Amino acid sequence: MKKILETQVLIIGGGVTGTGIARDLALRGISALVIEKGNINDGASGRNHGLLHSGARYVGSDPDSAAECAREAQILTKIAPHCIEDTGGLYVAVKGDDESYIADFPNLCKNAGVFCQNISVQEALELEPGLSREAIAAFKVKDASVDPFHLSLENMNQAIEHGAQYYSNCQAIGFVLEKKAIKKVKVRNNLTGDCFNITPRVTINAAGAWAGMVAELAGIRLDMIYSKGTLLVTHNRLTAHVINRLRPASDGDILVPGRTVSIFGTTSTRLDNLENIRPDFHETDFLVAQGAQMVPGLETARYIRAYAGVRPLVSSSKPKGDDRAVSRGFYLFDHERDQVDNLVTITGGKVTTYRLMAEKTADLAAEKLNVLTPCKTADTPLMSKAPSKLIEAGMSVKLWARDPIPGDSMMCECEMVPKSHFKELILWLKQNRETADLNSLRIHSRLGKGACQGTFCSLRVTGFMYDEAYIKESQGLDNIKYLLTERFKGQKPVLWDYQLAQAELNEAMFCSFFGLDMDGLDMEGEESGK
Amino acid sequence: MESKTEIQTDLVIIGAGMTGMAAGVFAANRGLSAVVVGGAGAFEYASGLLDLWGLTHQGQGYCKDPWQCLSRISETFPQHPFLKIPESDIEKAFDELTDTLKKNGLTYTGMPRENSRIITSFGTAKPTYRFPLTMDSNAAALRGKKSLMLLDFQGLREFRAKFVQQVLASTWQDINIAAIDFPQRSSRSELFTPLMAQAMETEQVQDKFAAAIKPLLKGEQFLGLPAILGINGPDDILKRLEKLLGIKLFEIPTSPVSVPGIRLRETFRKALTDTSVTRLPDQRVIKAAHTPGRGFVLETGTQSGTGTARIQAKSCLLATGRFLSKGLVSDRKGVKEGVFNLPVSQPTNRKDWHALTYFDPNGHAINQAGLETDERFRPLGKGAEPAHERLYAAGSILAGQDWMRTRSGAGLSIATAFHAIGQVVLNQTNISE
Numbered sequence: 001m002k003k004i005l006e007t008q009v010l011i012i013g014g015g016v017t018g019t020g021i022a023r024d025l026a027l028r029g030i031s032a033l034v035i036e037k038g039n040i041n042d043g044a045s046g047r048n049h050g051l052l053h054s055g056a057r058y059v060g061s062d063p064d065s066a067a068e069c070a071r072e073a074q075i076l077t078k079i080a081p082h083c084i085e086d087t088g089g090l091y092v093a094v095k096g097d098d099e100s101y102i103a104d105f106p107n108l109c110k111n112a113g114v115f116c117q118n119i120s121v122q123e124a125l126e127l128e129p130g131l132s133r134e135a136i137a138a139f140k141v142k143d144a145s146v147d148p149f150h151l152s153l154e155n156m157n158q159a160i161e162h163g164a165q166y167y168s169n170c171q172a173i174g175f176v177l178e179k180k181a182i183k184k185v186k187v188r189n190n191l192t193g194d195c196f197n198i199t200p201r202v203t204i205n206a207a208g209a210w211a212g213m214v215a216e217l218a219g220i221r222l223d224m225i226y227s228k229g230t231l232l233v234t235h236n237r238l239t240a241h242v243i244n245r246l247r248p249a250s251d252g253d254i255l256v257p258g259r260t261v262s263i264f265g266t267t268s269t270r271l272d273n274l275e276n277i278r279p280d281f282h283e284t285d286f287l288v289a290q291g292a293q294m295v296p297g298l299e300t301a302r303y304i305r306a307y308a309g310v311r312p313l314v315s316s317s318k319p320k321g322d323d324r325a326v327s328r329g330f331y332l333f334d335h336e337r338d339q340v341d342n343l344v345t346i347t348g349g350k351v352t353t354y355r356l357m358a359e360k361t362a363d364l365a366a367e368k369l370n371v372l373t374p375c376k377t378a379d380t381p382l383m384s385k386a387p388s389k390l391i392e393a394g395m396s397v398k399l400w401a402r403d404p405i406p407g408d409s410m411m412c413e414c415e416m417v418p419k420s421h422f423k424e425l426i427l428w429l430k431q432n433r434e435t436a437d438l439n440s441l442r443i444h445s446r447l448g449k450g451a452c453q454g455t456f457c458s459l460r461v462t463g464f465m466y467d468e469a470y471i472k473e474s475q476g477l478d479n480i481k482y483l484l485t486e487r488f489k490g491q492k493p494v495l496w497d498y499q500l501a502q503a504e505l506n507e508a509m510f511c512s513f514f515g516l517d518m519d520g521l522d523m524e525g526e527e528s529g530k
Numbered sequence: 531m532e533s534k535t536e537i538q539t540d541l542v543i544i545g546a547g548m549t550g551m552a553a554g555v556f557a558a559n560r561g562l563s564a565v566v567v568g569g570a571g572a573f574e575y576a577s578g579l580l581d582l583w584g585l586t587h588q589g590q591g592y593c594k595d596p597w598q599c600l601s602r603i604s605e606t607f608p609q610h611p612f613l614k615i616p617e618s619d620i621e622k623a624f625d626e627l628t629d630t631l632k633k634n635g636l637t638y639t640g641m642p643r644e645n646s647r648i649i650t651s652f653g654t655a656k657p658t659y660r661f662p663l664t665m666d667s668n669a670a671a672l673r674g675k676k677s678l679m680l681l682d683f684q685g686l687r688e689f690r691a692k693f694v695q696q697v698l699a700s701t702w703q704d705i706n707i708a709a710i711d712f713p714q715r716s717s718r719s720e721l722f723t724p725l726m727a728q729a730m731e732t733e734q735v736q737d738k739f740a741a742a743i744k745p746l747l748k749g750e751q752f753l754g755l756p757a758i759l760g761i762n763g764p765d766d767i768l769k770r771l772e773k774l775l776g777i778k779l780f781e782i783p784t785s786p787v788s789v790p791g792i793r794l795r796e797t798f799r800k801a802l803t804d805t806s807v808t809r810l811p812d813q814r815v816i817k818a819a820h821t822p823g824r825g826f827v828l829e830t831g832t833q834s835g836t837g838t839a840r841i842q843a844k845s846c847l848l849a850t851g852r853f854l855s856k857g858l859v860s861d862r863k864g865v866k867e868g869v870f871n872l873p874v875s876q877p878t879n880r881k882d883w884h885a886l887t888y889f890d891p892n893g894h895a896i897n898q899a900g901l902e903t904d905e906r907f908r909p910l911g912k913g914a915e916p917a918h919e920r921l922y923a924a925g926s927i928l929a930g931q932d933w934m935r936t937r938s939g940a941g942l943s944i945a946t947a948f949h950a951i952g953q954v955v956l957n958q959t960n961i962s963e
Contacts, residue, residue, distance in 0.1 A: 280881070281879070281880055284862075288862065407685065409687060409720050459785055460687045460688075462693065463689075463690030463692075463693045466690055466692040466693040466696055467690055467692050471696075473696050473697070473699055474653075474696070475696075476693060476697065477653075477654070481889065484888050484889075485889065488887070492884050495883065495884060495896075496861055496862050496880065497859075497861055500860050500896070501854045504852060504853045504854050504897075507894075507934050508854075508934050509575075511889075511934050512577075512581075512933070512934040512935070512939060513577050513650060513656060513785075514650055514652045514654050514656075514785075515650070515652075515654045515655070515656055516652075517891070517935065518585070518591070
């Protein structure tokens with residue numbers, strides 16, 4: 001028997017928008033099912049600054065977006081304070097920056113309804129001693145730091161608590177169309193290769209940069225532009241505030257503190273396809289040089305990884321005949337116009353406005369289902385019962401110190417995560433997800449995210465998983481290999497100085513000692529015969 | 531008060547890791563006056579296994595006969611340091627070093643001219659050439675796959691018996707697990723392998739340990755446990771426990787902190803006591819200068835700045851290792867040598883330092899960066915000539931090798947140290963003539 005799943009709404013894509021839509025629909029009492037071809041936030045949702053925009057960045061180029069950011073940031077701060085750190089932000093210009101933009105900035109903010117306050121360079125340096133001595137102007141704004149993983153996990157978990165379903169590693173591979181509507185969606189599990197069908201009444205394409213490919217399954221052409229942005233993660237937190245370069249939005253001009261680290265970016269490189277989204281060396285060097293103009297410590301900082309995301313942009317900002325896009329910040333398409341009545345695409349936007357994007361999308365889906373319940377996401381606290389707090393840096397150790405368990409032991413010393421927290425998480429994953437392996441632990445906690453990038457925590461947690469019989473045979477080795485392979489992608493561009501030494505230790509252990517590079521060496525001691 | 535020691539010596543060895551200490555032993559055995567300077571942190575990360583060459587070329591499979599693999603080394607590593615050393619010298623180097631270790635209470639063993647395989651705490655089989663006597667039955671048990679009991683300690687993060695058992699399960703079913711509380715464990719603290727090993731040195735703890743295990747044995751032929759059989763005198767502890775328990779016992783090397791590595795460090799210390807070689811542990815080189823035709827002047831100090839020394843030496847051996855021990859230092863723009871700023875052979879661009887994937891079978895190019903030398907292991911200066919006529923380099927800092935992917939770490943240290951000390955002695959004789 002082939003598995004057939006029914007749902008009122010199928011959402012394709014498990015980023016912050018897709019999970020946000022699931023939460024929105026679930027709170028309205030509409031059944032929603034999310035399929036994600038990889039894992040939560042694998043796309044741009046997990047590969048950005050984690051900046052809750054005050055709006056000031058867009059006051060020059062897009063005042064509507066700026067105002068939208070300001071409103072949404074307030075809402076998110078109210079409903080999800082645990083995902084947000086109210087750092088405040090500074091806009092700083094250095095010698096040589098465009099003086100007319102500096103002069104216009106306060107008025108641009110005022111016109112867009114975005115708060116900003118002029119402070120002296122001296123005050124700015126007192127607030128942030130790491131700023132360049134070459135600073136010539138500074139403004140305070142209401143930027144904050146947000147954890148997009150925490151947001152998406154809370155979205156999805158709360159949605160599940162209200163009846164939604166979530167399938168990771170499941171990709172839409174075909175639509176069966178009948179009478180101007182999607183009748184059936186063919187889905188493949190990318191881990192097992194198994195295929196099954198879903199029969200939704202409405203399908204929402206929230207696949208981000210991959211939205212064009214999903215639309216194509218329905219024979220609809222969406223001209224996407226792929227714009228790659230690379231970011232760097234430092235080992236230590238460099239500043240207390242979000243630091244923005246005071247100039248028209250450009251490359252390498254935002255430094256965002258995120259709990260124990262800082263994130264710096266970004267770049268903008270056109271890609272032809274989505275096959276190899278990797279940060280490269282030129283971008284890394286360019287970013288370091290740009291950033292050092294604003295915060296000189298970025299030149300000598302220890303970087304633990306780099307990552308790249310793709311901004312999903314649609315080439316024509318006015319798609320044919322569609323006027324539902326409430327802002328140039330995101331795109332909402334009702335494909336009724338393309339003769340597919342029950343398909344909707346939402347793409348573009350930013351983390352700050354994801355809730356609004358979800359609301360507008362869910363409104364459209366609800367209309368198609370003739371459901372009149374209004375959106376509740378702006379007033380409902382975004383707080384699930386799942387152990388998603390473990391995603392937050394520094395949280396595990398707080399909880400552990402507050403409520404220590406006898407016999408508990410530290411599995412991860414970089415991020416201070418004890419065994420009991422991994423156990424809680426594994427049990428939850430077992431109950432609510434199909435897999436509980438190292439990679440899913442990494443997604444849901446701080447595992448592999450500290451200075452050692454998984455060297456010590458991965459083997460301890462694997463040992464623990466064997467002890468508890470969560471894994472068997474050589475699964476643990478496969479788990480560790482996969483984790484190391486994945487983590488390496490982001491380490492490669494920043495491997496110099498300390499991190500190169502760390503990588504050397506890592507390779508000495510996992511290759512020279514444990515032999516994980518020896519694929520297919522059989523235990524009989526014969527040379528592997530391939 | 532700051533005290534400054536003035537030292538004059540024939541040879542200064544910079545680096546007190548595997549290479550520096552092996553060089554110290556070879557110098558001491560030849561009565562050469564030498565000073566070893568530098569910290570010895572890397573031993574805590576060392577497996578304690580003495581690899582020579584563990585994998586075949588290209589195929590990346592297990593290499594049973596390391597000597598045969600060495601004879602074909604130029605096919606894959608045309609600049610490999612081993613190519614500058616006669617095979618018989620490599621063998622002599624291993625024999626001399628393991629003899630010295632044995633005299634100081636740490637016995638190494640192995641097949642006459644073959645590699646053996648040792649079970650690790652991942653349940654994987656690590657090919658190696660010489661290994662501690664406490665792992666003799668480890669290799670034997672893996673060869674025969676006879677009935678085995680694995681011993682687990684409650685709360686030890688670095689070794690989980692079930693991990694080993696499950697990974698081995700597809701080819702070796704006859705493995706049981708018994709768990710005990712380590713005798714003398716304070717209830718709240720984490721179990722830490724070096725402290726367990728220290729505790730195991732007392733007969734009282736050994737007796738308690740044996741008493742706890744004995745009732746759990748079900749007639750297995752071997753008992754395997756993490757490497758904790760003492761820092762000092764592991765051979766005797768093994769013998770005594772085997773007698774008490776009536777079973778063949780063996781150690782399984784674990785992830786760091788590594789007891790077999792610490793044992794090596796302590797045994798080297800012992801071996802160099804009251805010899806012609808002086809150790810200045812904890813002292814790091816702060817300033818180094820050399821004059822052509824003359825010798826070397828090094829200023830050293832501790833990290834706190836107290837207890838500095840000024841060393842004048844006729845010859846110098848660089849045994850400073852790679853990035854982890856700062857023998858090589860890197861930034862975004864390139865790799866430099868850490869003491870004398872010698873030229874480092876390296877890929878032109880940082881983007882070529884690493885392969886696209888972590889487990890690329892060819893390894894990463896950065897791991898073959900290092901010092902190029904002449905036939906006598908003298909690092910080259912800006913031209914093709916040695917940087918200094920009596921400056922030598924040995925160990926992992928040398929270019930053209932990848933000790934991690936070929937499983938040749940200790941062998942590289944031992945053989946190149948042996949060869950370099952041979953050259954120093956030769957040169958020294960020339961000076962005195």
